[in-house]
Amino acid sequence: MLAVIFGDKYSLHEVIRYYWPILPVAFVVALVATPICRKLALRWGIVDVPDNDVKTHATPTAYLGGFGILAGVLAGLAVGFWILISRESHIAAGVASQTGGYDARFQDWRILAGIGLGAVIACVVGVLDDIYDIKPWQKLLGQTVAAAILLIVGVCPNLVHLFGFIHIDLPEKVNIIFGAPIVLFFILGATNSLNLLDGLDGLCAGVTAIIMGAFLLLALSLATWDHSPVGDPVRLIVCLALFGGTLGFLPLNRHPARIFMGDAGSMLLGFIAGTVMILFTERMGRWSVGAIIIFGLPILDTAVALIRRFINKRPLFISDRGHIYDQFMDRGLPLKRAVGLSYILATVYAIIGLAVAQIRFRYALAAFVLVVAISGYMAWRKGFLRMPPLDEKTSD
Numbered sequence: 001m002l003a004v005i006f007g008d009k010y011s012l013h014e015v016i017r018y019y020w021p022i023l024p025v026a027f028v029v030a031l032v033a034t035p036i037c038r039k040l041a042l043r044w045g046i047v048d049v050p051d052n053d054v055k056t057h058a059t060p061t062a063y064l065g066g067f068g069i070l071a072g073v074l075a076g077l078a079v080g081f082w083i084l085i086s087r088e089s090h091i092a093a094g095v096a097s098q099t100g101g102y103d104a105r106f107q108d109w110r111i112l113a114g115i116g117l118g119a120v121i122a123c124v125v126g127v128l129d130d131i132y133d134i135k136p137w138q139k140l141l142g143q144t145v146a147a148a149i150l151l152i153v154g155v156c157p158n159l160v161h162l163f164g165f166i167h168i169d170l171p172e173k174v175n176i177i178f179g180a181p182i183v184l185f186f187i188l189g190a191t192n193s194l195n196l197l198d199g200l201d202g203l204c205a206g207v208t209a210i211i212m213g214a215f216l217l218l219a220l221s222l223a224t225w226d227h228s229p230v231g232d233p234v235r236l237i238v239c240l241a242l243f244g245g246t247l248g249f250l251p252l253n254r255h256p257a258r259i260f261m262g263d264a265g266s267m268l269l270g271f272i273a274g275t276v277m278i279l280f281t282e283r284m285g286r287w288s289v290g291a292i293i294i295f296g297l298p299i300l301d302t303a304v305a306l307i308r309r310f311i312n313k314r315p316l317f318i319s320d321r322g323h324i325y326d327q328f329m330d331r332g333l334p335l336k337r338a339v340g341l342s343y344i345l346a347t348v349y350a351i352i353g354l355a356v357a358q359i360r361f362r363y364a365l366a367a368f369v370l371v372v373a374i375s376g377y378m379a380w381r382k383g384f385l386r387m388p389p390l391d392e393k394t395s396d
Contacts (some may be wrong), residue, residue: 030248076241
């Protein structure tokens with residue numbers, strides 16, 4: 001089985017031996033920074049007040065947890081940056097990928113810098129929303145700026161490979177033009193999906209940790225096959241950084257949570273998760289399909305919430321208890337079990353995504369359609385799309 005997942009170009013040890021310090025550094029920095037952020041939030045009065053409806057926590061709880069995660073992520077990226085510029089090898093030289101998908105003018109360290117800058121922007125936009133409740137268009141504008149930075153540093157889907165299946169030669173400039181809306185779609189979609197998933201203690205952070213763990217395995221698999229001299233190290237560094245940062249935040253976010261990540265954290269997590277999915281499209285195929293399936297639970301939760309409101313003729317952006325985790329609790333599950341069940345679902349999608357990434361592209365597409373169909377059927381069969389009469393609430 002391992003021979004199928006991991007290639008024979010490099011061993012797993014050869015791939016991870018340079019990068020493993022990123023994980024503990026990101027973890028420790030986030031673990032230390034999170035309680036500091038909590039103290040600052042309480043001192044400045046940046047707290048989330050319960051409303052006994054959508055916000056069901058018992059007491060006002062500190063925000064700014066997103067900055068604790070950000071500190072861990074930036075520390076991890078900094079270690080990765082140092083590794084890249086200090087190693088005298090092909091992965092440090094900024095050699096362009098032979099398969100396309102990245103602009104040859106940009107080195108891998110510049111891509112890391114762009115991802116770090118985009119993460120800071122996403123986090124700042126989120127904290128502004130936490131404090132000032134900014135308008136939706138302002139949040140979308142900030143997310144769009146973060147997505148634009150990815151394009152500037154050369155992160156773009158490789159549609160050249162995809163069009164090659166139908167024997168069409170796609171010029172590089174056209175690839176960028178077509179790829180730009182895809183980048184924007186991934187960033188906006190992932191950012192807002194994880195923002196909507198942030199509803200219970202430890203839920204969003206734990207699910208993201210599971211997703212990033214699976215992304216890390218997928219990145220390791222690609223690296224052992226020597227898939228890309230630029231993409232492989234970037235994927236590994238980003239996955240390790242967010243995985244460690246999220247794990248470092250979780251101890252204070254588990255029920256009963258002493259700090260919330262807020263929009264600052266959920267937008268940060270969504271931006272990086274969306275970025276990683278884009279990085280897996282460097283060679284559009286089974287790897288990108290597998291990555292999307294791994295991200296399946298946030299997609300499912302967002303789809304259920306929106307479709308439920310649509311078919312019941314409710315405003316799409318009016319908050320209610322229609323998310324999957326809310327419905328778990330409304331059906332009698334205590335909070336910890338609802339979160340635990342969500343973790344299980346996230347793990348199932350992760351396992352399926354990793355398996356799909358090992359099969360041929362045409363079969364991966366068929367498997368993707370099957371996963372979507374089964375997920376939709378189960379949501380309908382279990383009654384997650386039904387909605388009793390509810391009063392309108394404030395917007396998500």
